[in-house]
Amino acid sequence: MTAAGSAAAGSAAAGSAAAGSAVAAPSIELDAVSFAYPDGTRALSGVTLRIEPGESVAIVGQNGSGKSTLVRHLNGLLRPTTGRVLLDGRDVRLTHVARLAGLVGLAFQNPDRQLFAGRVSVEVAFGPRNLGLRGPALDERVRAALEEVGLTAEASTNPYDLGYSRRKLLALASVLAMRTPVLVLDEPTTGQDARGVALVRDVVSRAVGDGRTVIAISHDMRFVAESFRRVVVMREGRVVLDGSPEAVFGEAAWPELRAAYLEPPLPAVAGARLGLGTTPTEAELVAALRAR
Amino acid sequence: MPGAGLVLAGVGYRYAGASAAALVSIDLRLEPGRVVGLAGANESGKSTLCLVVAGLAPGVIGGRLDGSVRVDGVETKAMRPHELAQRCGLLFQNAATQLSGTTSTVFEEIAFGPCNLGLPGAEVVSRVWWALRAAGIEPLAPRDPARLSGGQAQLVALASVLALRPGYLVLDEPTSELDPAGTRLVADALARIARETGAGILVVEHKTDVLAQIADEVVVLERGAVALSGPAAATLADPRLLALGVEPPAAVRLERAVRASGIEWSQALAEAIG
Amino acid sequence: MIPADEEALLPAYVRRILAGGYRSLNPLTKATLAAVSAIVAFGVRGWTGPAVVLAVVLSSALVAGVLRRMAPFALATLPLVASILLVNTFLYPNAHDVIANLGPLSPTWTGATAALQATLRVVAFGLSAALFALTTPIDDLLGELERRGVGRRGSFIVGSALGAIPRTVERAREVVDAQRSRGMDTEGRLWRRFRGLVPLIGPVLFGALAEVEERTMALEARAFTAPGRRTILRALPDSGWQRAARWLLLVGSIAAVVVSLAGVVKLP
Numbered sequence: 001m002t003a004a005g006s007a008a009a010g011s012a013a014a015g016s017a018a019a020g021s022a023v024a025a026p027s028i029e030l031d032a033v034s035f036a037y038p039d040g041t042r043a044l045s046g047v048t049l050r051i052e053p054g055e056s057v058a059i060v061g062q063n064g065s066g067k068s069t070l071v072r073h074l075n076g077l078l079r080p081t082t083g084r085v086l087l088d089g090r091d092v093r094l095t096h097v098a099r100l101a102g103l104v105g106l107a108f109q110n111p112d113r114q115l116f117a118g119r120v121s122v123e124v125a126f127g128p129r130n131l132g133l134r135g136p137a138l139d140e141r142v143r144a145a146l147e148e149v150g151l152t153a154e155a156s157t158n159p160y161d162l163g164y165s166r167r168k169l170l171a172l173a174s175v176l177a178m179r180t181p182v183l184v185l186d187e188p189t190t191g192q193d194a195r196g197v198a199l200v201r202d203v204v205s206r207a208v209g210d211g212r213t214v215i216a217i218s219h220d221m222r223f224v225a226e227s228f229r230r231v232v233v234m235r236e237g238r239v240v241l242d243g244s245p246e247a248v249f250g251e252a253a254w255p256e257l258r259a260a261y262l263e264p265p266l267p268a269v270a271g272a273r274l275g276l277g278t279t280p281t282e283a284e285l286v287a288a289l290r291a292r
Numbered sequence: 293m294p295g296a297g298l299v300l301a302g303v304g305y306r307y308a309g310a311s312a313a314a315l316v317s318i319d320l321r322l323e324p325g326r327v328v329g330l331a332g333a334n335e336s337g338k339s340t341l342c343l344v345v346a347g348l349a350p351g352v353i354g355g356r357l358d359g360s361v362r363v364d365g366v367e368t369k370a371m372r373p374h375e376l377a378q379r380c381g382l383l384f385q386n387a388a389t390q391l392s393g394t395t396s397t398v399f400e401e402i403a404f405g406p407c408n409l410g411l412p413g414a415e416v417v418s419r420v421w422w423a424l425r426a427a428g429i430e431p432l433a434p435r436d437p438a439r440l441s442g443g444q445a446q447l448v449a450l451a452s453v454l455a456l457r458p459g460y461l462v463l464d465e466p467t468s469e470l471d472p473a474g475t476r477l478v479a480d481a482l483a484r485i486a487r488e489t490g491a492g493i494l495v496v497e498h499k500t501d502v503l504a505q506i507a508d509e510v511v512v513l514e515r516g517a518v519a520l521s522g523p524a525a526a527t528l529a530d531p532r533l534l535a536l537g538v539e540p541p542a543a544v545r546l547e548r549a550v551r552a553s554g555i556e557w558s559q560a561l562a563e564a565i566g
Numbered sequence: 567m568i569p570a571d572e573e574a575l576l577p578a579y580v581r582r583i584l585a586g587g588y589r590s591l592n593p594l595t596k597a598t599l600a601a602v603s604a605i606v607a608f609g610v611r612g613w614t615g616p617a618v619v620l621a622v623v624l625s626s627a628l629v630a631g632v633l634r635r636m637a638p639f640a641l642a643t644l645p646l647v648a649s650i651l652l653v654n655t656f657l658y659p660n661a662h663d664v665i666a667n668l669g670p671l672s673p674t675w676t677g678a679t680a681a682l683q684a685t686l687r688v689v690a691f692g693l694s695a696a697l698f699a700l701t702t703p704i705d706d707l708l709g710e711l712e713r714r715g716v717g718r719r720g721s722f723i724v725g726s727a728l729g730a731i732p733r734t735v736e737r738a739r740e741v742v743d744a745q746r747s748r749g750m751d752t753e754g755r756l757w758r759r760f761r762g763l764v765p766l767i768g769p770v771l772f773g774a775l776a777e778v779e780e781r782t783m784a785l786e787a788r789a790f791t792a793p794g795r796r797t798i799l800r801a802l803p804d805s806g807w808q809r810a811a812r813w814l815l816l817v818g819s820i821a822a823v824v825v826s827l828a829g830v831v832k833l834p
Contacts, residue, residue, distance in 0.1 A: 063442055063471045077743050101749035112776065113737065114744035116768030126765065130749030160772065165334040174748065191385075191468050193334045193498060194539040219471050222542065261473040266542035266565065273564040282549045289555050343783075352786050353779075374792035382787045389777050390784040393733070394725035396705060399580050400799065405788040407797040408718070416797055417575045434579040438729075456789060 025053035025181035025213040026088035026103060028074060033083035034237075035069055043069040045237040046083070053181075056204065056214045058224040061234035062261045067217045068109075070234070071184050074215070075104040102131050105180035109187040109217075111164075111171035120146070120162075120170055121155040127178040145177035148206070150199055165192050169199065176203065183207050185216040189223055201227050221265040225249060225280040235260040250278035298322035298345060298380065298460045298492060302359035305344050310355075314340040316517045317359070322460055322492040327482065329507035329524060330496045333537025337516040338496045342464045345494060347376035364459065374409065381453035385465040387445035390452070391437050398440075398448050399424075399433045405456045419455045426489055427451035427481050443474025447481060454485070460492045461485070467499060475499065479506055504528055504541040512536050581800060582703075588630035592804040593707040594714075596698055598812040599626075602819040603694035607687045609823030613834050616683070619690040623697050632700040639696035640689065647685050654681035704728060709798055718796045734774065741769045 028051040035044040044066050051057055059067045072078040073085050076097040085092040087103060105127075108114060117123040124142045133141060146152045149169040154162060159170055168191060175183070188200045197220075204227045207214050218224050224231055224245070231248040233241035233256070241248050241256055248257070249268040257264060264280070271279030271288060279285040298321070305315040315337050322328055322345070332338050343349035347368040350357045361368045363379045371379070384390060395401040402423050406416040424430045427447045432440070437448055446466055453461065463482070467475040483506040486493050497503050503510055503524060510527040512520040514536050520527055527533075533540050540548075546565050551557060584590050599622075607619045627633045658677030665673045708721040745765045746752055785791075825831055 061471075062473055072743070075747055077747065096751075097746045098749050098751040101747055106747040108740075108744050108747070110740070112773050113740045113769055114748070114765075115772065116765045126745075126750075127748040130751070160776070163335045178748070191465070191498070193332075193537045194534055195333065195537050197539065219475075221472075261471070263472060266546055270546060270561075270564040270566075274560065282546055285546065286549055286553045286555070289550060289561075290553065346787070348783050348786065352783060372791075373786040374789035377787050377789045382783070384780055384784065386780070388733075389780045390787075392722075392726065392785075392788070393729035394705065394708075394722060396582075396703075397579055399577065403799055407799060408789040409792050410794045410797055413797060413799060414575060416799060433577065438732075452788060 023181045025211060027052055027086075028182065028213065029084075029086040029089075030070075030073065031084045031086065033070075033073060033080040033085060035073070035078060035081050043237055044073075044080075047237070047239055049232065049239060049242070051213060051215070054208070054211050054213055055230055056208045056228045057216075057230045057232060058228035059215065059217045059232045059234060060219070060221070060224060060260075060262060065234040065260070066237040067234055068186060069237075071106065071186060071215065071217060074182070074184055075106050076100040077106075098130070101127070101180070102178070103180055104182040104184060105175040105178050106184045107172050107175040107186060107188065109190065111167040114171060114174070115159045115167060118158055119155070120151060120157050120159055123159055123170060124174045124177050127174050131178060141177045141179070145173040148176055148199075148203055149173045150195075165196050168192065169196065172200070172203065180212075182213040182215070185214070187217055187219070189218060189220050197223065204228075221249075221263065222281075225265045225268070226282075233257065233260050233262065245280040246278045246284075249280040296324055296364050296459075298364075298494075299362045300345065300359065301362075303344060303361060304358035305340060305349060306356045307340075307349075308354040308356075314516050315344065316515075318516075318518055320345070320511065320518070322494050324459060324492045325486055325490045326508045327486050327493045327495065327506050329500075329503035329510040330494060330513065331498070331500060331503065331510060331533075331538045332513035332519070336513040336537065338513055339464050340516075341513065342382065342462045342494070342496060345460075346380045346382035346462045347371060348373070348382065351376060377405070377458070378409075378456050379458055380460040380462060381456060381458040383446075383449055383453055383461070383463045383466055385468045387442065387449045387469075390449040391445065393438075395437060397433065398429070398435050398437055398451075401437045401448060402452045402455050405452055409456070419457065423451040423455040426454050426485055428477075428484070441474065443470050443477045446470065446474065446478055450478070450481065450485075454489075454491075458491065461494070463493070463495045465496050465498065467497065467502060475502065482506055498539070500528055500533075500539060500541040504543070512538060576799065582706075583803065584701075584706075586630055588626045589701050590803070592802055592808055593702050593710045594804070595808045595812055596702050597707060598815055600694050600698035602815045604691050605819045606822060607690040607694070609819075610826045612826070612832075613683060613686070615822070615826070616686040616690040619694060620686065623690065623694045627693070627697050627700075630697070630701050632697065635700055636693055636696050639692055639699075643688055643692040646688055650684045650688065651681045654678070654684060706800075706802060709800055710802060710804075712796065713798050713801075718790070722790075734770065737773055738766070738770050741766055741773075744769070 030049040033047045036042045128141045189197045249264040251272045267285040268280045276288040300320040303318040306313045402420045479502045507524040510524045603619045607616045655673045655677045661674035661676035663675040712721045
């Protein structure tokens with residue numbers, strides 16, 4: 001497709017995002033993607049992955065296994081050294097990052113890498129404003145996003161007067177306000193207390209309910225097992241496991257998990273010890289015990 | 293040993309220029325060789341408490357301290373920062389900001405503290421090797437501190453503080469930026485250090501599974517005051533934990549979920565859940 | 567300064583004593599050579615000064631094995647050299663020995679000669695700085711300075727400022743990524759790029775400032791403000807003849823400049 005064509009399609013997506021209607025999420029495809037940094041470090045080796053619209057996917061793996069590198073390919077921040085990244089069959093290479101931002105929203109792990117405004121509301125407005133929103137429509141987006149993360153009372157506060165965990169929620173809100181059909185979260189629960197984790201889980205389930213594609217990097221296996229229908233395990237730049245939590249946390253997959261320096265969540269371990277089959281979540285373990 | 297221990301009595305603290313107190317009437321006791329876990333909702337005062345215990349508040353950052361903080365019987369108010377550093381080491385969650393950024397090898401990074409004290413060369417070298425062994429990172433000695441993984445960097449920061457031979461260690465969320473493997477490394481190192489060197493350790497953690505593994509006692513803060521405290525197992529099983537903003541350990545949650553659904557508890561279940 | 571028997575306790579990767587005729591010189595000697603080169607290259611009139619410096623620098627580079635790596639530094643002087651050549655050849659005041667008559671902007675032999683000499687000075691200085699940078703690790707130099715009385719704060723500030731550069735570059739890159747991910751246009755027209763400065767500079771600055779407090783506390787926790795002299799682990803070799811040579815070179819170079827300015831001795 002020509003650059004003009006994809007640019008038009010990109011702004012069309014941004015335009016309808018501006019109108020507030022749910023744009024159908026695109027399918028995402030990585031086709032034999034390899035990536036090496038300029039200094040030669042290989043971060044991804046032949047990753048082939050297909051994510052359907054509306055899927056909820058957790059990406060797990062040790063630090064340095066390529067998770068962050070992979071998600072940065074989804075919104076065009078990184079271009080593959082070899083292979084292609086396709087959104088709805090269209091090569092991502094043909095579109096500017098600024099345009100892709102309207103399709104794929106990426107919430108970074110460290111909020112302090114993006115906070116610049118003197119007020120929380122201005123910070124949250126930055127994203128949607130870049131997508132073309134103004135006036136009452138913009139205000140509504142900001143209000144809704146702040147409410148989702150519980151920061152409504154802090155709309156006029158200086159971001160650096162908030163503690164680290166609330167700054168993280170602020171960074172999340174600033175991406176939510178863009179209402180992108182694809183939502184990518186890099187370590188959303190790190191550093192959060194119980195209430196913060198609950199908020200993030202609600203955000204994820206609401207987004208999935210709206211038909212958005214949600215992709216998250218996480219070390220929290222409980223969060224992963226309970227909030228996502230698909231788990232992708234990475235190790236040394238490759239995908240080593242890919243399936244439902246039942247498949248990935250089932251006993252058969254444990255050797256591969258351990259080779260990736262990961263442990264299955266406790267309900268899965270307990271269920272295996274009791275011979276109940278695969279029970280990656282508390283609810284499934286309880287159900288299996290009842291059925292016995 | 294009489295008089296040993298890091299003791300806070302009736303401690304209150306207010307940051308310079310703040311209207312509200314960050315800590316209210318805290319009583320806390322850190323014994324040599326014991327690990328005390330500190331938990332609580334965000335902004336409940338955990339980080340502030342770390343700064344007060346290590347003497348950096350009010351010593352370095354100002355503010356007003358009520359009550360007394362004593363290390364082995366001596367008031368910390370009277371101590372200079374470098375004296376405090378030799379009694380109570382402090383570690384933050386971001387390893388990168390704690391590394392000096394001026395050394396080319398982990399060995400020299402760990403030597404930074406003892407060199408600052410002007411200790412004789414042989415003493416510096418022997419302390420560095422001791423600290424490397426205590427943290428379990430001898431193979432990292434020749435490496436460039438700027439090129440380590442998160443977990444390794446955190447252990448180097450830990451060894452760097454240990455090299456000053458403090459009797460007590462305070463760690464503010466040391467594993468929050470680490471992956472599961474790094475978390476295990478640090479948790480195991482802390483338990484071993486308490487056991488083998490006799491240091492008293494205060495560690496702030498959201499990951500209550502880590503506290504369940506290594507803490508002897510757990511204290512939970514709420515709005516600057518102690519809301520719960522006691523032996524680790526009992527405190528982490530306290531039903532009030534979630535309301536206080538703390539996620540109970542996985543085993544506690546699982547047991548609760550099983551019991552709540554009316555299933556009969558058994559020894560087999562207890563063993564499976566661990 | 568640690569005594570010789572304690573020296574033996576230091577692992578080799580800490581001692582890091584450089585080998586080779588030139589490299590094994592004490593950092594202060596190498597620094598003195600660079601300073602003296604600058605003084606002579608610019609201070610002594612005529613061709614002799616810069617020519618001698620260039621000869622010494624190139625032969626030292628050969629001994630130290632860094633001759634090839636000096637090439638990028640030489641190339642870096644090219645823009646300056648090009649403008650010197652052009653300006654002096656075509657615009658030298660009061661020169662009438664014209665090479666080719668092009669009207670008011672005619673190149674002159676006097677101008678060309680002056681241009682070449684100025685070029686030689688710049689290149690000699692540039693290469694001597696390059697030689698110093700390529701053969702002297704920063705922490706070697708800072709350690710030696712501290713041994714001789716520069717306070718720990720001074721050497722820490724220099725050392726950590728240098729270390730902060732790659733960190734700041736890395737942070738800036740992440741900030742750009744984060745803002746681009748929020749739709750900020752970094753590939754558009756120039757005036758639009760200007761508006762994008764605050765979201766770029768802000769986080770880099772604030773992040774750096776926020777880090778300062780934590781770094782300060784971390785330093786205090788490592789007894790940075792302890793009184794007295796800091797122990798210097800690595801004692802780099804120095805010798806009587808190097809000490810003497812440093813003084814001689816400094817005094818000699820200043821004398822050479824004075825002598826040449828006074829016109830007492832005429833050198834080419």
